[in-house]
Amino acid sequence: MRDPILLTPGPLTTTLRTKTAMLIDWGSWDRSFNELTASVCADLLAIVNGAASHVCVPLQGSGTFAVEAAIGNLVPRHGKLLVMVNGAYGKRMAQAAEIIGRQVVTYETADDTPPDPRELARRLAADPAISHVGLIHCETSTGILNPLDQISGVVAAAGRALIVDAMSSFGALPIDVGSQPIAALIASSNKCLEGVPGMGFVIARQDALQASRGNSHSLAMDLLDQYEYMQKSGQWRYTPPTHVVAALRAALDQYREEGGQPARLARYAHNCERLVSGMRRYGFRLFLDAGLQAPIIVTFHAPAHPDYQFKRFYEAVREKGFVLYPGKLTQLDTFRVGCIGAIDHAEIDQAVSAIAQSLVDLGWHTENEE
Numbered sequence: 001m002r003d004p005i006l007l008t009p010g011p012l013t014t015t016l017r018t019k020t021a022m023l024i025d026w027g028s029w030d031r032s033f034n035e036l037t038a039s040v041c042a043d044l045l046a047i048v049n050g051a052a053s054h055v056c057v058p059l060q061g062s063g064t065f066a067v068e069a070a071i072g073n074l075v076p077r078h079g080k081l082l083v084m085v086n087g088a089y090g091k092r093m094a095q096a097a098e099i100i101g102r103q104v105v106t107y108e109t110a111d112d113t114p115p116d117p118r119e120l121a122r123r124l125a126a127d128p129a130i131s132h133v134g135l136i137h138c139e140t141s142t143g144i145l146n147p148l149d150q151i152s153g154v155v156a157a158a159g160r161a162l163i164v165d166a167m168s169s170f171g172a173l174p175i176d177v178g179s180q181p182i183a184a185l186i187a188s189s190n191k192c193l194e195g196v197p198g199m200g201f202v203i204a205r206q207d208a209l210q211a212s213r214g215n216s217h218s219l220a221m222d223l224l225d226q227y228e229y230m231q232k233s234g235q236w237r238y239t240p241p242t243h244v245v246a247a248l249r250a251a252l253d254q255y256r257e258e259g260g261q262p263a264r265l266a267r268y269a270h271n272c273e274r275l276v277s278g279m280r281r282y283g284f285r286l287f288l289d290a291g292l293q294a295p296i297i298v299t300f301h302a303p304a305h306p307d308y309q310f311k312r313f314y315e316a317v318r319e320k321g322f323v324l325y326p327g328k329l330t331q332l333d334t335f336r337v338g339c340i341g342a343i344d345h346a347e348i349d350q351a352v353s354a355i356a357q358s359l360v361d362l363g364w365h366t367e368n369e370e
């Protein structure tokens with residue numbers, strides 16, 4: 001029996017090679033571990049073409065820790081953050097800023113609607129106090145792709161700094177911090193890089209990080225201190241997630257062997273096409289317009305049957321070896337299926353069959369079939 005396939009946005013299914021990279025106990029002060037950290041950071045920077053302009057600061061914890069650290073460090077204590085919100089992760093970024101005590105305003109659009117760059121320009125012109133803008137690149141709560149290119153242009157033209165939560169897009173969708181004006185990009189080990197959870201990182205523009213001295217609200221989340229200590233000693237401040245870093249090293253080796261970002265995107269795009277066409281065959285409807293859908297995670301409307309309950313659906317599909325993800329919309333009954341992880345169209349096809357068979361087993365199939 002194989003492990004269940006995780007059709008979730010992370011933690012997700014990883015390869016055996018990535019898992020076995022964790023079978024060594026590394027000393028956190030050991031030179032070989034320090035080299036491992038340095039090589040991981042160099043690769044992460046290279047993925048977004050940041051070596052000349054940015055630095056990579058890794059941070060212990062899940063992705064949210066890195067988001068909170070980026071906000072707390074880069075937005076000065078008297079700064080003001082505008083967050084574009086069209087889902088749960090945008091809300092979370094705004095909430096983090098509020099808890100840290102930064103002034104924050106939101107520009108909200110519906111869950112299925114990207115922010116309008118002209119409206120953003122208008123809001124920035126109307127409020128000179130806004131120093132920073134926060135954007136969720138792929139809003140994982142639906143899978144919508146927000147227009148990073150246009151937004152970064154608007155923010156730069158207005159003379160503000162852009163902080164991008166690229167948690168669920170980093171490594172799969174093209175991002176180039178060498179040419180796009182982005183002050184900081186945040187991601188983690190366990191999404192499109194296909195590592196295991198436990199490490200976030202911030203790719204920060206060198207001048208923006210240097211200017212952040214004294215901003216941090218927190219000792220453990222002080223990114224400049226983490227960076228300077230690492231530069232000086234090669235070591236992390238405080239216990240590093242050694243096994244996670246080793247697994248990420250192995251995952252990055254496989255990323256490179258696969259062909260880097262274009263190859264990763266191609267595999268996920270193919271997974272997404274197979275998923276969407278397969279699910280449509282069984283009558284499932286997409287929540288988003290296809291043109292707004294990133295090939296990362298797909299939101300489907302729940303089956304129309306009156307007895308439908310996500311929990312029963314989840315259990316039935318889980319028994320067949322696949323793990324679905326609940327929906328995150330308050331108004332509509334939906335569920336989500338991830339396209340990312342160490343899986344390809346074979347697993348996606350099997351997952352679609354498992355979902356279809358589960359509808360039959362539960363007696364929910366008839367009303368939903370086309």
Ligand SMILES: *Cc1c(COP(=O)(O)O)cnc(C)c1O
Nearest residue numbers: 062063064089138140165167168
């Ligand atoms: C996964 C994710 C996060 C971080 O979530 P954690 O559970 O803290 O790892 C933040 N933003 C987005 C867009 C995500 O997809």
